[in-house]
Amino acid sequence: MATVKFENASRTYFGNHKPSVNKLNLEIADGELFVLAGPSGCGKSTSLRMLAGLEEVNGGEIWIDNRNVTDLSPKDRDVAMVFQNYALYPHMSVADNLGFALKIAGINQGEIATRIADAAKILDLEDYLEHKPTALSDGQRHRVAMGRAIVRQPRVFLMDEPLSSFDEKLRVQTRTQIASLQRRLGVTTVYVTHNQVEAMTMGDRVAVLMDGVLQQCDTPSRLYDHPDNVFVAGFIGSPAMNLLDVSVVEGGVKLGSSTQPIERDLLADAGQEVTLGVRPEDLTISSDGRGLPVTVEVVDGLGADAYICGSTTNADGNVSPIIALLDGGAPPEKGAVVHLSPKPGHVHLFNAQTGLRIGE
Numbered sequence: 379m380a381t382v383k384f385e386n387a388s389r390t391y392f393g394n395h396k397p398s399v400n401k402l403n404l405e406i407a408d409g410e411l412f413v414l415a416g417p418s419g420c421g422k423s424t425s426l427r428m429l430a431g432l433e434e435v436n437g438g439e440i441w442i443d444n445r446n447v448t449d450l451s452p453k454d455r456d457v458a459m460v461f462q463n464y465a466l467y468p469h470m471s472v473a474d475n476l477g478f479a480l481k482i483a484g485i486n487q488g489e490i491a492t493r494i495a496d497a498a499k500i501l502d503l504e505d506y507l508e509h510k511p512t513a514l515s516d517g518q519r520h521r522v523a524m525g526r527a528i529v530r531q532p533r534v535f536l537m538d539e540p541l542s543s544f545d546e547k548l549r550v551q552t553r554t555q556i557a558s559l560q561r562r563l564g565v566t567t568v569y570v571t572h573n574q575v576e577a578m579t580m581g582d583r584v585a586v587l588m589d590g591v592l593q594q595c596d597t598p599s600r601l602y603d604h605p606d607n608v609f610v611a612g613f614i615g616s617p618a619m620n621l622l623d624v625s626v627v628e629g630g631v632k633l634g635s636s637t638q639p640i641e642r643d644l645l646a647d648a649g650q651e652v653t654l655g656v657r658p659e660d661l662t663i664s665s666d667g668r669g670l671p672v673t674v675e676v677v678d679g680l681g682a683d684a685y686i687c688g689s690t691t692n693a694d695g696n697v698s699p700i701i702a703l704l705d706g707g708a709p710p711e712k713g714a715v716v717h718l719s720p721k722p723g724h725v726h727l728f729n730a731q732t733g734l735r736i737g738e
Contacts, residue, residue, distance in 0.1 A: 380456075380533035380566050382406035382429065386438035389424050389590075398424045400590040401438065409564045411557065413581030415571055416613070421590035422570045423538055429568060430536050431455050442534060458527035459536040462543070464519050466511040466526075473498075473507040476525050490529075497525040500559065517548055524559070535560070535567040541576065549573075553580055575616055578602070586610050608733040611655045611726060617685065617701045619655045622670075623692060623730060626650055631727075634670035634690070634717065644727060644737045652736065653728040658685065660724035661702040663710070669719035672700045674710050684709040686716075 383406070389399040399421040406412045414422040427433040429440055431452035439448045447455045466475050476497055477490045485493075498504045501521040511519055520540060527535055537556075541549045557580045560567045571577055577584045578598040585595040586609075594606040605611035611619045624631040626648055630640035638654070645652070676687040684706040689697050702718055710716050727736040 380443040381408050381441075382412075382534060382566060382568065383441040384425070384429075384438070385441065387425070387428060387435055387440055388437035389421075389428055389433055390436050396590070397436075398590050399428065402587075402590075402592055404585055404592070404595060406566060406568065407582075409566055410582045411560045411567045411569065411580060413569045413571060413577045413584045414587065415574060415577040415581075415584050416587040416593075418572055419589075420587040422572075422587050424590075425587070426459075426536055426538055426568060426570045429455075429534075430457055430459050455534075456532050457534040457536055458530045458532035459538065460523050460527050460540050462539045464511075464523040464540075466519060466522060468511055471508050471510060472503060472514070472522050472525075475511065475522055476507075476529050479526065479530055493529040493531070494525075497528045500528065500562075501525050516544060517552055520544075520552060521555075524556070528563070533566065535565050537567065537569045539570055539572065541571075542573075549576070556580065574614055578614065586613060588613075604735070604738070605655075605726065606735050608653055608655070608728045611728070615657060617658050619657050619726070620661070620698075620700050620702075621653055621655050621728075622690075622698055623651055624654045626652060633719070634668070636664075636668040636719065638720065638725060640725075640727065641737075648727070648729060648736060649731070651730045653730050653733070655726035655728065656720045656724060658701045659703040660721045661700075661704075661718045662721060663704065664717040664719045667717050669717040670700070672702070672716055672718050674712055674714045674716060677709050677712060679706055679709065682706050686710060688716075 384402045384404040386401045386403060388397045388401055390397040402425055414425055416422050424433055428435050435448050439446055473494055476494045480490045498507055501524060503521055503525060541552055553576055581598060583597055584601055586593045588609050594610045601614045605614060612621060624633060626645050627637055630638045631654055670690055672688040672690045674686050674688045678685040684704055686702050686704055688700050690700050691697055729736055
């Protein structure tokens with residue numbers, strides 16, 4: 379068990395003027411399943427590799443259990459990493475793959491056998507110990523990679539997008555297994571993914587990065603309900619939050635043919651325009667024909683529900699895409715124009731210049 383701390387940790391690659399990770403500050407609790415999330419190139423994998431000792435830290439420090447590990451080699455950090463491609467030895471059996479690191483470390487054969495048996499039981503690999511990796515499915519190979527980390531009994535597990543090559547069904551199944559296993563073992567785990575659904579369903583807390591800078595670190599529900607800025611609002615949620623630039627008017631903001639009521643104090647320093655965000659499930663069809671006019675382009679029926687994908691023309695003439703989750707019993711037809719309004723109390727406001735959240 380261990381705590382992990384990044385203190386102003388930065389990484390700048392040779393020849394680059396802009397840091398790939400810029401003054402990252404995070405504190406990860408003992409036994410926590412902590413997720414680093416963000417789009418490709420945001421610095422999440424670099425941050426993980428800095429923690430593992432595989433990337434140099436150009437500024438700041440990294441601590442594991444109140445021990446400064448910034449300048450320690452990977453083998454001295456007591457962490458175990460599960461890579462995206464598993465990195466299994468194809469000529470070795472599952473048992474030999476599981477025990478190889480222990481053998482190199484000089485652990486006695488009896489202890490190695492015990493740890494392999496324990497890991498195989500936990501991961502349901504007991505019937506495959508004599509198989510080669512090529513004879514296993516993707517899910518089984520992933521469990522071997524997990525087992526290789528487990529037998530080392532590290533203080534911290536590190537996982538770098540281990541499910542990125544899986545199909546959707548296997549991804550859902552395996553992420554559930556990982557979360558369940560992590561909670562059973564109680565080992566501090568740092569998990570990297572660009573898939574925000576994985577982040578939201580697995581993490582005790584999630585840190586969202588963009589361009590090497592931490593945008594927000596919070597629980598999944600808090601990230602969803604109270605994003606700190608436009609980027610987090612658009613990244614968290616599937617489908618993404620609808621974001622519209624709207625004009626500030628007397629009593630609120632202009633939304634199509636209606637005024638969306640907003641407290642006067644919230645808009646006092648907002649300027650003439652703000653960005654309004656609303657989740658697809660928080661939009662309803664207006665019964666009075668007022669609201670945001672949306673031309674329906676695609677209807678995705680899901681049985682009880684239906685996603686409608688359409689577009690609306692802003693006051694400046696620009697077209698914005700809109701997605702709404704509506705009752706699947708009688709969805710509008712393609713080509714129809716519907717007027718949508720947010721449910722009361724379910725809008726998010728952001729400063730149009732800074733992108734930062736307005737209000738709580």
